[in-house]
Amino acid sequence: MYVMTTAAAPTPATAPAPVWARRAAHAMALCALPSGLWRIAMASGIHVGYSDRILREVFDIPGWGIAYVVGLSVLAEAAALLPLLLVTDRWQPLRPRALAGLAWTASGLLVLVALWQLVVAFTVESQTYMSSDTALTVWWFAFAPLFAIPALMTAVTWSYAKRHRGSRR
Structure with missing residues (x-):
């Protein structure tokens, strides 16, 4: 007598993330760091x-x-760490297709x-809060790396989707 059993087909192993994708995912966390440190410095006084008047009346x-600014810094850094899920296979909270979506x-x-942030940054009102051109230059250096995050995220996402195309768990 022959007994037929069906074995679960092994899930195809996905290729590891390329080195450039790993570096890009780590770079996103570093891109969020200067603005977060700037906000924490602002919250620390x-x-x-x-000016003190602007800090009191506007912020x-x-x-x-203080809670808002520090919370925003923590939230931004945590969000910047999430792309690391796309370059590691150690812990996958969602199925690959769901995570790719x-x-x-x-x-x-x-x-x-x-x-939208570019629009806000170039409005007259946002520029008049700064007390000097030097302060505005420091602000730009702190926040400029954030503009690299969309391109880095798109590249890392593309790499992840390409590696997991057709993969099902």
């Missing part, structure tokens, strides 16, 4: 180019603005946010 520092959505949103 270090002069970052805003509510000291006050609830989420990553593509995040890439699109990051592009829109970056464009």
Whole structure:
């Protein structure tokens, strides 16, 4: 008597992430760092180019603005660490197709946010808060790396989607 059993087909092993994708994922975390440190300095009372009056009236520092600014820094850095999920196979919280879809959505949103931030950065009101041109230059150096994140995220997402195309768990 022959007994037929069906064995689960082994899931195809995906290729490891290319070195450039790993570096790009790590670079995103580093791109978020300068602006986060700048915000934490602002929340700590270090002069970052805003007058005391602007800090009190616009940003509510000291006050609830400290929690907001520090929370925003922590949230931005945590979000910048998430692309590391796309270059490692150690821990995958979602199936590859779901994670790829989420990553593509995040890439699109990051592009829109970056464009919106450019609009905000060039408005007259946002520039008049700074107390000097030097402070504005420091602000630009702190926030400029954030504009690299959409391109890096798109590249890492493309690499992930390409490696996991057709993969099912």
